[in-house]
Amino acid sequence: MKPAGRRVVNVIMAWLTALAAGAVILPLLMIFGFLLFQGASAVNVDFYTHLPKPVGEDGGGMANAIVGSLVLVGMAAGIGLPIGILGGVYLAESRDRRLPWVVRFLADVLNGVPSIVVGIFAYTLVVLPMRRFSAFAGAVALAVIMLPIVVRTSEEIVRLVPSSLREAALALGIPEWKVVLRVVLPTARAGIITGVMVAVARVAGETAPLLFTAFGNRFWHQRLDQPIAALPLQILAYAIAPYDDWHRQAWAGALVLIGMVFVVSLAARLATRGRFSGVR
Amino acid sequence: MASSAVHGVGTAAGLSLPPAVPTRAAHRNLGDRLFRLLLRAAGATVLLLVVGLAVEMIVGAMPALRAFGWRFLVTSVWDPVAEHFGAVPFVYGTLLSSLLALLIAVPLGVGAAIYLAELAPGWVRPPVAFLVELVAAVPSVVYGLWGIFVLAPLLRTWVQPALGKTLGFLPLFQGPPYGVGMLAAGIVLAIMVVPFITAVSREVLLAVPNSQREAALALGATRWETTRLAVLRYGRSGIIGAILLGLGRALGETMAVTMVIGNRPEVALSLFAPGYTMASVIANEFTEATSDLYLSALIEIGLLLLVVTVAVNALARLLVWSVGGAVKAVRE
Numbered sequence: 092m093k094p095a096g097r098r099v100v101n102v103i104m105a106w107l108t109a110l111a112a113g114a115v116i117l118p119l120l121m122i123f124g125f126l127l128f129q130g131a132s133a134v135n136v137d138f139y140t141h142l143p144k145p146v147g148e149d150g151g152g153m154a155n156a157i158v159g160s161l162v163l164v165g166m167a168a169g170i171g172l173p174i175g176i177l178g179g180v181y182l183a184e185s186r187d188r189r190l191p192w193v194v195r196f197l198a199d200v201l202n203g204v205p206s207i208v209v210g211i212f213a214y215t216l217v218v219l220p221m222r223r224f225s226a227f228a229g230a231v232a233l234a235v236i237m238l239p240i241v242v243r244t245s246e247e248i249v250r251l252v253p254s255s256l257r258e259a260a261l262a263l264g265i266p267e268w269k270v271v272l273r274v275v276l277p278t279a280r281a282g283i284i285t286g287v288m289v290a291v292a293r294v295a296g297e298t299a300p301l302l303f304t305a306f307g308n309r310f311w312h313q314r315l316d317q318p319i320a321a322l323p324l325q326i327l328a329y330a331i332a333p334y335d336d337w338h339r340q341a342w343a344g345a346l347v348l349i350g351m352v353f354v355v356s357l358a359a360r361l362a363t364r365g366r367f368s369g370v371r
Numbered sequence: 372m373a374s375s376a377v378h379g380v381g382t383a384a385g386l387s388l389p390p391a392v393p394t395r396a397a398h399r400n401l402g403d404r405l406f407r408l409l410l411r412a413a414g415a416t417v418l419l420l421v422v423g424l425a426v427e428m429i430v431g432a433m434p435a436l437r438a439f440g441w442r443f444l445v446t447s448v449w450d451p452v453a454e455h456f457g458a459v460p461f462v463y464g465t466l467l468s469s470l471l472a473l474l475i476a477v478p479l480g481v482g483a484a485i486y487l488a489e490l491a492p493g494w495v496r497p498p499v500a501f502l503v504e505l506v507a508a509v510p511s512v513v514y515g516l517w518g519i520f521v522l523a524p525l526l527r528t529w530v531q532p533a534l535g536k537t538l539g540f541l542p543l544f545q546g547p548p549y550g551v552g553m554l555a556a557g558i559v560l561a562i563m564v565v566p567f568i569t570a571v572s573r574e575v576l577l578a579v580p581n582s583q584r585e586a587a588l589a590l591g592a593t594r595w596e597t598t599r600l601a602v603l604r605y606g607r608s609g610i611i612g613a614i615l616l617g618l619g620r621a622l623g624e625t626m627a628v629t630m631v632i633g634n635r636p637e638v639a640l641s642l643f644a645p646g647y648t649m650a651s652v653i654a655n656e657f658t659e660a661t662s663d664l665y666l667s668a669l670i671e672i673g674l675l676l677l678v679v680t681v682a683v684n685a686l687a688r689l690l691v692w693s694v695g696g697a698v699k700a701v702r703e
Contacts, residue, residue: 101593105490111482112491112499115569118562119506122517129520177413185410194414197421203616203684204424204677205623207650211657211673215427235420242417268406296510299625299650303657323512323626330516330630338520345513356508360501 126349130342138343143309143325149336153344155311159320160348162226163305164295166315167233172287175238179245179283180271195246202239209235210300218304226312226319229305233297237290244286248279281362288359292352298323322348428677431670434663443671449636449652451661456668458675460636464553464646465676468628469621471557471642472564477614479561480568484613487569488576489598500573507566515630518559523550523631530554531643546641549633554642556632560624564617571616575609575694576602605694612690619683623676625650649676 137152144151178198182191213232218224252275260270276283298321301307306318307328322344329341435443439456446457483503487496527550538544579602587601603610633645634655649672660666 097593097596101595104595104598105486108482108486108490111479112486112503112569114479115483115506115565116499116502119502119509121521122509122513125517125521126513174413174416177410178417181410181414185407185414187411190411190414190418194417198417199688200681200684201417201421201424203619203623203680205625205650205680207623207625207653208428208673208677208680209424211431211653211670212424212427214657215431215670216423235424238417238420266400267403269402271406292508296508296512298510298512299654302654306658323510326512326516327626327630330512330519341516342520345510345516348510349513352508352510353505356505 123349126342126346129339130344130346133339133343134346138340138347142311143340146334151340153320153322153325153340153347155308156320156322156325156344157347159226159305159308159312160295160322162312162315162319163229163233163301163321164291166226166230167237167294168287168291170230171234171237171290172241175241175290176245176276176283176287178238178242179247179286180249180276182242182246183249184271184275195243198239198242201235202243205299206232206236206297207299207302210302210304213300213304221316223316224304224306224318226305226315226317229301229319229321232300232304233294236294236297236300240290240293241286244289245279245283248282248286249275251282252278285359285362288355288362292355292359295355296323296348296352298327425677428670428674432667432674435667435671438664439668443668444675447638451656451665454662454664456665458649458672460638461647461649461652461672462675463638464556464632465622465648465650468553468556468560468632468646468648469618471553472560472621473614473618475558475561476565476568476617480565480613480617481572481610483565483569484572484576484610485598485603488573489602490594500570503566503569506562507570511563511624511626512630514559514563515627518555518627518631519551522558523555526550526555526558535643542640543642546639546643548643549645551631551633551645552643553632553639553646556628556646556648557642559627559631560621563624563627564620567620568613568617571613571691572606572610575606575613575691578609578694579605608690609694612687612692612694615683615687615690619680619687622683623650623680625654629654649673 137150138154139152139157140154141150141152142155143153178194182195182198185191209232212235213228217228217231221228256274256278257270260274261267265273301321301324305321305324307324308318308320310320312319326341326344326348329337329344332338435456439446443456443458444462445459446455447459448455448457449460450456487500487503491499527548531544531548531550531554534544535548583601583605584597587597592600628648629651632648632651634647634651635645636647636652637644639646653669653673653676657666657669660669
């Protein structure tokens with residue numbers, strides 16, 4: 092038998108590490124509790140349907156910011172997803188010698204670039220030539236952040252598609268491009284959707300790259316080449332303002348934002364249940 | 372022409388099939404070649420983006436690079452009116468807040484990873500791992516909001532006075548308790564990077580071959596001894612990589628830090644004092660930069676941040692790869 096001392100140490104360490112795990116999760120529970128406590132009262136129909144009220148008037152909502160966030164994420168997805176998925180297929184299927192290795196490395200590099208730097212990039216790329224802040228610039232910034240996530244997850248999933256499927260299709264004389272589009276991608280669909288949703292959840296909460304691209308807007312946006320509101324920007328503006336009513340709205344906005352992000356994350360998790368769970 | 376087309380069928384498939392018959396395939400090879408071109412263009416877009424990003428940053432920073440040269444990195448004056456710019460307060464703030472964050476996050480993150488990968492009962496693992504993922508999914512601005520309205524008052528009324536009373540003889544814990552400041556920034560950053568450290572460390576630990584564990588257990592080691600002697604030793608470089616990935620995140624994190632650090636460009640020794648980071652000065656002042664040189668100085672700070680984070684990330688990935696743990700968890 093093991094001496095008692097060693098067994099005691101074993102138990103103590105199990106408890107200590109369990110405590111550490113608890114400490115990692117604790118902030119989530121605290122933040123969620125506070126959001127519900129502070130924000131739930133301000134989330135009502137007005138919040139979803141009304142514009143922000145001028146300073147001094149209570150009430151109003153963040154309808155423009157919610158729509159703005161959806162527009163921004165939608166545009167970013169429209170730019171980033173096709174390139175990202177095709178890029179992932181390229182990395183998984185290509186037998187080019189050097190380029191895939193370089194692209195894979197650079198995608199990882201891009202993944203680690205701080206989002207504020209991506210904001211500067213979108214500023215010099217879009218805002219300076221257009222000479223104004225715009226929804227389009229914000230979408231470009233978000234697309235750049237999405238791209239590496241989608242590329243790398245798509246690559247991993249496409250690699251998981253058994254080559255027997257490809258071989259069977261090729262053996263029937265089906266051209267390669269059709270094999271990829273009609274056999275490989277449909278097989279990998281669930282996993283790719285997961286990657287897409289992870290990327291969407293990530294950029295939906297981004298604030299920093301929107302500060303000097305989408306810029307924010309207290310009213311409805313009229314056109315996509317003009318500044319647009321976004322939920323994270325609105326939360327920031329309300330959080331650092333000195334009005335109590337705005338603070339309550341900031342909590343409400345945070346509750347809505349976190350709800351959106353969690354629902355998408357949860358859906359991403361459920362989408363992979365079954366076929367690809369356990370396989371990595 | 373025909374031979375290159377045949378070559379195309381074999382290569383793009385990524386298979387070791389014999390090449391198709393050239394004559395029959397000729398008409399459809401056009402589709403394949405276009406498709407391969409499309410795929411390659413998508414891959415090249417990533418390359419062009421990263422190169423473009425680096426070039427844009429360097430070009431944007433050029434006026435400041437020319438005007439200040441190396442002095443930019445050793446000057447601690449930040450005076451937009453007189454157009455004197457030095458990065459020291461921001462570099463200092465970024466480093467100090469990130470180190471503080473790691474100091475808190477590393478024991479917790481690695482401990483949680485050990486628990487999830489080695490010591491926890493099987494039924495605990497999936498739900499807890501999922502909750503850790505959710506911690507990583509909370510948007511930065513929400514952490515900032517929580518930092519302003521919950522953490523900062525808590526620090527101001529309870530934690531900082533207590534620390535000042537007991538450890539006030541250290542310069543680290545001197546000065547008035549504002550609540551917002553370096554300490555708040557370090558704590559919020561720690562909360563934000565800890566899920567990354569946990570997730571990647573867990574992947575690394577799971578990648579340690581079972582034979583290591585079995586060997587230790589067969590010698591009569593307890594679970595913890597097995598973890599310490601066999602698993603952690605084997606996965607050490609990977610865990611260091613995980614910590615560096617967390618550091619990379621902390622260095623570049625913007626919004627939450629900007630909301631709680633106090634935004635004062637000073638080099639102060641005390642953790643109670645307000646500070647400023649590279650990312651937050653860009654976030655706060657970019658739209659207010661009135662002169663070209665001011666804007667350029669801010670872009671140079673961005674360039675500096677870019678170089679540092681890319682270097683830290685590259686090193687981290689090398690270390691994690693060396694253990695063979697897939698860096699799959701690192702998607703954000």
